[in-house]
Amino acid sequence: MWWVPVNGNDSGEPCYSAGTTYATRFCKQAWRWNLDYVVDPSGNAMSYWYTSENNYYAKNQVASPGTEYIRGGRLTRIDYGLRAGSTAAAPFQVAFMGAVRCLAATGCDTYSKAKWPDTPYDQICASTATCTGKFAPTFFTRYRLSNITTKIRKAGAYANVDSWTFAHEFLNSGDVSDGSLWLKSITHSGLVGGTVTEPPITFDGIQAHQPRQHHVRWGLVAAALPVADHHE
Template identity: 40%
Template structure:
């Protein structure tokens, strides 16, 4: 609700899971494993949210992460081994949080009389591209298609825009070392092709750290990498260890007009000409997706991720 009494309502769908309490010696306990936004009502006045229909709302549709996506395993990147039923054997001894779903559609609707009519429709298409380093792939948003209601035609229907397409490039998450462990390649956004045919290109700063160029200590670290304690599980399980992991700030964004147009613009990250902006403040942990990670993820200063 805003200061003028306008309000919005958010509605969620929850998924339940169970775990064996007291390190496996207790009873099965239920908890909400995941929540996903199902609908947003807006254009309402304070106090009327549950008694009247909202003038406008947005519906969110979901499907399985591997529905329409080529997954390396039946469950893709979902840790299904942590699922437990309300009865029977359960070897999960604490709550775990994950989802089997991915966002597939967003539909906006407006109230006409006592029923809702469609206005805009977005469809999201995903993939699980192979990172190429032997690690598990992660879900990647490949494209979005927007459709609008055709109000000028006697037969109605939809007017469909060309797809907005997202292309990526793989970069090493882990500071590379020839030690038999993967560099944890992960996709970063590289190019966006817009519905009008324009191209937006993203350029990242190169990795600053290497095995011969690492921060002297975590407390005074101002480099573009950070130490992380983790437990390797591939290709074979190994003891916990500390490695350094890269971050890649955006250095430049270039937009080029589509066919039939001319011109382009470029945004570049300002270059420091004096002391580092962070001074002696060390960058804080922002862990990538790691098996066996032993400390919580945190945010970097200046929005670096």
């Protein structure tokens, strides 16, 4: 569960009984529920694991100390091959790796629109900082999916089997909006008995106009496939 403070200002609402004034009638409530466990009719199970990203804001216009909430997160692992109710380690695993949405070679620890074109970096407030002007929680992630690796458990440890690496770039949409994160390529590697890497699958973009709404849409072009530009 990813949560955010919510105020219960009316009798009967959740959080109303948490205090006697508006400022004290906040409590944690879910803004997003994540799927974490699946069992099929045959008793096979899989579990989903996530990493959350915390942030702080000036709740009720109090900038210091800031108030904590979970602004977003990402799926990091799926364990499968389990039996329902078993506490044994999963025999198989899929791991998801994230990388920051800043694609600059250096300087990603500081904010600039050029380096972080689609991330509201200026809304980040650390636990030790004063959250001046950040009066409402904002929900986003600083990360993109960069790699998926499949694993098998043997001799008490997980060994890598296959991996897919994702490269991205920010494309200029051709209008006044900021650059959009674009999947540039996918590279597959086999990891059993050494590493064998296949040539990457690359993706190029074409601009497909939508006259009725007057904006530009980036169409996906797959390598070695015929492409037809079309209007929607």
